[in-house]
Amino acid sequence: MAIDKHLRSIGARVVDAVWRTGYATRFFALILIHSGTSFRRFRLTVKELFSSGVMSLIIILVAGTFVGMVLGLQGYETLKRYGSESALGSLVALSLVRELGPVLAALLFASRAGSAMTAEIGLMKATEQISAMEMMAVNPIARVVAPRFWAGVISLPLLSALFSAMGVFGGYVVGVVLIGVDEGSFWSQMQGAVDFQHDVLNGVLKSLVFGVAVTAIALFEGYDAPPTAEGVSGATTRTVVQSSLAILILDFILTAFMFRGN
Amino acid sequence: MERTTLDLWVGIFVVAGIAALVGLALKVGNLSTYNMSETYQLSAYFSNIGGLKAQASIKSAGVLVGRVSGITLDTGRYEAKVTMSIDKRYQFPRDTFANILTAGLLGEQYIGLVPGGDTQLLQAGEVVSKTQSAVVLEDLIGKFLYSKAEEPAK
Amino acid sequence: MSLSASALVEIRDVNFAYAKRSILKGINMTFPKGKVIAVMGGSGCGKTTLLRLIGGALKPTTGSIKVDGQTIHGLDQQGLYAIRRKMGMLFQFGALFTDMSVFDNVAFQMREHTNLPEEIIHDLVLMKLHAVGLRGTHELMPAELSGGMARRVALARTVALDPMLIMYDEPFAGLDPISLSVVGNLIRSLNDALGATSIVVTHDVQESLKIVDYNYFIADGVIIAEGTPDEVRASDKPFVHQFVHGEMDGPVPFHYPGGDYRQDLHLRT
Numbered sequence: 127m128a129i130d131k132h133l134r135s136i137g138a139r140v141v142d143a144v145w146r147t148g149y150a151t152r153f154f155a156l157i158l159i160h161s162g163t164s165f166r167r168f169r170l171t172v173k174e175l176f177s178s179g180v181m182s183l184i185i186i187l188v189a190g191t192f193v194g195m196v197l198g199l200q201g202y203e204t205l206k207r208y209g210s211e212s213a214l215g216s217l218v219a220l221s222l223v224r225e226l227g228p229v230l231a232a233l234l235f236a237s238r239a240g241s242a243m244t245a246e247i248g249l250m251k252a253t254e255q256i257s258a259m260e261m262m263a264v265n266p267i268a269r270v271v272a273p274r275f276w277a278g279v280i281s282l283p284l285l286s287a288l289f290s291a292m293g294v295f296g297g298y299v300v301g302v303v304l305i306g307v308d309e310g311s312f313w314s315q316m317q318g319a320v321d322f323q324h325d326v327l328n329g330v331l332k333s334l335v336f337g338v339a340v341t342a343i344a345l346f347e348g349y350d351a352p353p354t355a356e357g358v359s360g361a362t363t364r365t366v367v368q369s370s371l372a373i374l375i376l377d378f379i380l381t382a383f384m385f386r387g388n
Numbered sequence: 389m390e391r392t393t394l395d396l397w398v399g400i401f402v403v404a405g406i407a408a409l410v411g412l413a414l415k416v417g418n419l420s421t422y423n424m425s426e427t428y429q430l431s432a433y434f435s436n437i438g439g440l441k442a443q444a445s446i447k448s449a450g451v452l453v454g455r456v457s458g459i460t461l462d463t464g465r466y467e468a469k470v471t472m473s474i475d476k477r478y479q480f481p482r483d484t485f486a487n488i489l490t491a492g493l494l495g496e497q498y499i500g501l502v503p504g505g506d507t508q509l510l511q512a513g514e515v516v517s518k519t520q521s522a523v524v525l526e527d528l529i530g531k532f533l534y535s536k537a538e539e540p541a542k
Numbered sequence: 543m544s545l546s547a548s549a550l551v552e553i554r555d556v557n558f559a560y561a562k563r564s565i566l567k568g569i570n571m572t573f574p575k576g577k578v579i580a581v582m583g584g585s586g587c588g589k590t591t592l593l594r595l596i597g598g599a600l601k602p603t604t605g606s607i608k609v610d611g612q613t614i615h616g617l618d619q620q621g622l623y624a625i626r627r628k629m630g631m632l633f634q635f636g637a638l639f640t641d642m643s644v645f646d647n648v649a650f651q652m653r654e655h656t657n658l659p660e661e662i663i664h665d666l667v668l669m670k671l672h673a674v675g676l677r678g679t680h681e682l683m684p685a686e687l688s689g690g691m692a693r694r695v696a697l698a699r700t701v702a703l704d705p706m707l708i709m710y711d712e713p714f715a716g717l718d719p720i721s722l723s724v725v726g727n728l729i730r731s732l733n734d735a736l737g738a739t740s741i742v743v744t745h746d747v748q749e750s751l752k753i754v755d756y757n758y759f760i761a762d763g764v765i766i767a768e769g770t771p772d773e774v775r776a777s778d779k780p781f782v783h784q785f786v787h788g789e790m791d792g793p794v795p796f797h798y799p800g801g802d803y804r805q806d807l808h809l810r811t
Binding site: 173179183219280284285294317318321322326 | 394395397398400401402404405406408409411412413415416443445
């Protein structure tokens, strides 16, 4: 009797998960199908670029600088033991460009812009703005969802480039200006170790993938949120949790493909 | 918010983001030193390449002159065939030595070219015949232990 | 009053159920052109569902719904969007777009569906806002409006493209007595000025009896009474009487069905 009940609840969860996955996939396909408006009327996307990109600038710039400074400090302490302080530049730049830039920028983006997207769309749905739009013969996916999606996908690579650049700057300030590592070897070691195609472009590719994942999750959670206060707040939390996990898992998969065996 | 202010901020954001990307490419990455668009190919056979990898640097007198473009095993000779892309600006004599060296004790491996005195220059597609394989640390340690064991016990 | 003469909306034998829960059972209704018609009933009786069916947001389980001669649930997305351009719907709390100004809200459909130059849109929007008495608010954001004003702006947005059919979902909910009669009079005057047809879904009997031409009463998914306002007021049907006069007990019981009261309190008899 009890086993029967547990089995049934497991079954229900599996069915539910499969159903939701299918629903999310369909939603994602709809975004892509209805993306024409986002580019024909680029003004709509520009407006969203402001709220997802520009509004995340401060947090990205500040966080990037401090992460770079910490890398400079910790990297110096570790490298000093092996007498290779001159490799500080390559350590800071490689960690930022390959991993920390794309990943941390995406995590910050998920909690800053992703959660805002979920809350905004969830509230629009709860206050019947989405239904009203549909009744006015305007497709809400094309008008509301797709511009936000493309704005997120465009924003995140730019934000993560800014994050990495500020990080390198932070590492430079700590390493060269404060500690006194030789400036010439700092930059030349960095340039010797960082390959444009292999490291910089792969980093950009990573942040593009993260941008797609974070915005798709945020928009789906918002669109799928129950139209109540608890529903929207729950969806916002789910956005942050799920997109953070998605970023870290995708990062492992991408890293395995990009940087293995070289 | 005013439309023009919004446009201005988005413009600043996009320009700053692209500038950061270009900055990373030029200042941090090696795009500035990597634009050896004009290269020619040489190849060399090594009995053991150790930890040499594609994209490893090729230096002569410490100056970067090219990159390793490919590594394959030649099943005719059972030796590693390394193809090298060398900057067109640099020409090397026929009797140039290609050595696999290590940067520092545990650093990356690279190919060092030591030019000889031949007056004829290597042409594109030719083979550098004089090579010296990588020094494999395990072999060294093995030899060292072997020679220690040979010593009579005190 | 001949209802079938020139009907804009015709509902025939419509059944609707969410999963297994039956909401509407065998509904027949006719909404003639030019009239304001109220659909009344207690909360949760399926009135809003009815509007969603007419708007094509839901499909009936059985039966047919025709708007302007077209079967609404047989249309594809394009056909549906085409006919929705001729409909307006006022949502319960206005559903104004909170990220746009009052002006942009009213201009929304004009910008989406027409190629009118911005100067003409400007004039049209101000005319629509003037019709609801709120021309002075066009620069405000929806959050800066009172509930009654927001409802009137939403009304201006609903009639922005001069629809042939206007649907109101609880237009009187949560309004003070003054706003209530303002909105009520606007519904009537806009309908007559535009030559439109209006469907008002409400549970506010007194206000709607003042402005409508005909009433339908729904309870438990069936139509239990219908008639002109005078017929409704004079009706001696128990449900209508209870509803119109707001009596606490009657055919609609005060108590939700439950077990025996004594047993629930664990009293021994």
